[in-house]
């Protein structure tokens with residue numbers, strides 16, 4: 001069966017068509033500038049070369065129609081007709097407390113998603129638009145929602161509650177939800193399989209370090225704590241997000257600068273993180289280049305990022321009363337050897353014997369061990385694959 005995986009953003013739509021027999025990617029691509037002038041579809045199909053289609057996409061429905069056209073195109077298409085798509089898996093960013101696992105989408109599920117949209121107003125409305133658009137073009141194809149927050153639904157109250165009046169939780173749903181759940185779940189399971197140990201017996205800290213970053217404590221296969229919170233702003237610093245900050249800074253900044261509350265939150269989401277500290281950029285490759293030139297603020301941003309990730313690893317080892325393995329994944333975690341070294345520097349007290357040489361000479365795209373033989377705590381790179389998780393969850397449900 002082929003499964004189409006859809007990740008719809010407000011003006012973009014990413015997709016992959018996955019053949020579940022081999023779990024191989026048959027085609028993938030990205031629609032950009034949906035609803036804006038200059039919309040474009042970048043599609044990689046047969047042969048792997050990129051096809052760029054510039055065509056108006058006034059809405060997500062038009063975008064999905066173009067995706068289906070590209071998939072069934074006579075020249076670069078990979079399937080004969082839409083009928084060869086057995087199901088569609090949709091990424092949905094937020095499920096509040098309503099879903100602790102993936103679900104088949106029906107009107108009831110959509111209504112619940114709509115109710116929860118206010119918790120992630122930048123993402124969930126776009127996800128819903130993607131689902132509705134798909135349903136319109138492929139009304140008979142089963143669809144599944146896979147939620148970023150679901151894996152974290154196992155956190156205990158002491159981990160997910162903020163120390164604010166309890167009514168903020170009961171009446172207003174203010175709590176830690178956590179994100180990147182599909183990624184943390186996937187790499188935790190992959191790590192356990194690699195270590196040939198039942199996941200129920202493992203204490204893992206999974207570090208999803210990309211443009212957005214989060215750290216999760218996975219005890220016995222369950223998320224017991226995670227660094228992102230009510231929104232993805234909390235936790236470690238990120239490309240452009242501040243991560244943890246004293247909430248009182250917000251009022252002070254507003255008073256001093258005249259920014260509105262929306263501008264201040266935007267400042268913390270879009271202008272902060274390693275971009276804000278370095279003044280160089282949010283991409284860690286640019287920071288590494290600036291570091292080579294001796295740029296002090298770039299070095300500071302890299303040091304600060306590594307320090308804060310390390311603090312979470314230590315905190316989660318304490319929270320779980322133990323640690324068997326640290327897992328690195330996503331753009332930075334999988335590729336940035338210097339950053340991994342910075343983070344793991346001085347973690348020997350935890351029982352980590354980090355192999356600097358292996359880390360430098362790592363192989364990309366596979367599970368790779370960064371700890372020395374005999375290290376009590378293992379360190380692994382595990383490439384993440386959120387689309388594959390969504391496809392597997394979808395297959396299981398249809």
Ligand code: ADP
Pocket residue numbers: 209210211212213239282283284285330331332335336
């Ligand atoms: P997203 O959160 O957008 O899914 P990714 O997981 O794709 O992000 O990570 C993207 C980030 O990974 C880039 O912004 C960049 O900082 C970092 N990155 C990617 N490749 C490398 C590399 N070779 N070296 C260092 N950093 C890298």
